[in-house]
Amino acid sequence: MKIGIPTEIKTNENRVGMTPAGVKALEIRGHKVYVQSGAGIGSGFSDDKYVEAGADILSNIEDIYAIAEMIIKVKEPIEAEYDLIQKDQLLFTYFHFASYEPLTKAMIEKGAVCLAYETVELPDRSLPLLVPMSEVAGRMAVQEGAKYLEKPMGGKGILLGGVPGVPPAKVMIIGGGIVGTQAAKMAAGLGADVTILDINLQRLRYLEDVMPANITTVHSNQYNISKMIQYHDLIIGAVLIPGAKAPNLVTRNMLKEMNPGTVLVDVAVDQGGCIETCRPTTHDDPTFVIDDIVHYCVANMPGAVPMTSTTALTNATLQYAVQLADKGWKEACIQNEALTKGLNVVRGKVVYKGVADAFGIDFTPVNEVLS
Secondary structure (H helix, E strand, O other): OEEEEOOOOOOOOOOOOOOHHHHHHHHHOOOEEEEEOOOOHHHOOOHHHHHHOOOEEEOOHHHHHHHOOEEEOOOOOOHHHHOOOOOOOEEEEOOOHHHOHHHHHHHHHHOOEEEEHHHOOOOOOOOOOOHHHHHHHHHHHHHHHHHHOOHHHOOOOOOOOOEOOEOOOEEEEEOOOHHHHHHHHHHHHOOOEEEEEEOOHHHHHHHHHHOOOOEEEEEOOHHHHHHHOOOOOEEEEOOOOOOOOOOOOEOHHHHHHOOOOOEEEEHHHHHOOOEOOOOOEOOOOOEEEEOOEEEEOEOOHHHHOHHHHHHHHHHHHHHHHHHHHHHOHHHHHHHOHHHHOOEEEEOOEEOOHHHHHHHOOOEOOHHHHHO
16 A cells, blocks of 8 residues: 655644654565655654664655555644545544544545544444553643643642642642643642542542552532632643543633642643633744633644654554555544444545544444444
């Protein structure tokens, strides 16, 4: 199969779809990989490294899309890429369709096969291609939250871990999944007073058993959230409903109950956000202030640490990329149910219910496009 790896052109996105090690693994299996010149520079991988791995370097993004049967990316195509996508071309990347209707409609119109990293799902309901970036984003949420709690950044001027004789900051994490767990570990390690909220009591029991003593678990409901936001310094939204828009658990009215300088970090912003007042921001301009509350809503947080993120992502995606290349997307999905669940839009049809429901689009059961 001919596989294309374009340069990411979303603002401040320094990751690349695959490392040279991943390219080598595909080349060994007889596939041909084309990498756009400079695609890996932001992640620390020169064109020479890709050539050593067996890739051909093409000078521009148009050539990559024109020659490839499968495109491997990190972020969803942006508007400048829509016209480059070909009918029946397989796109293997993060899409987060439910948060952006224009992208969904564009992919329907192009007739592409869109297999989304974030909805590939194992029998135990874990999301293997979302996990590595969730781990990065969860840890970064605390780093960034701690920075924006500083007074020059608009925060309260409070040190996350405090010092002897001065209490630490209070950190509230909504969601006890991968993002929330990693955020809690980081915040607790820095000495903060941490509370994790989740609706799953079994998950809370597990976290209670394995987490340090400075982490408390609380059942997530509207009453508890509305009370606890009043005295927490850093609030991290870490809620995920696979393939669907995140629910607004922190509302606009709740901002009035927070202390000025409170920092909100919404990791769910690429799925629409679980904080009502959040909107996607960039690493160039990461925050905005509403009612004296600092909002950090960067939609591609792991893009700030691309050397770590690209390697972690390739470690997870490569086995699936090999299956798709070896067997073709249809046969690979028939044989691997996890990949089947990754299909979101196929040849003009929406085959993932969460996406169809988000925009009131006709839903086609995925089995119909695989038969």
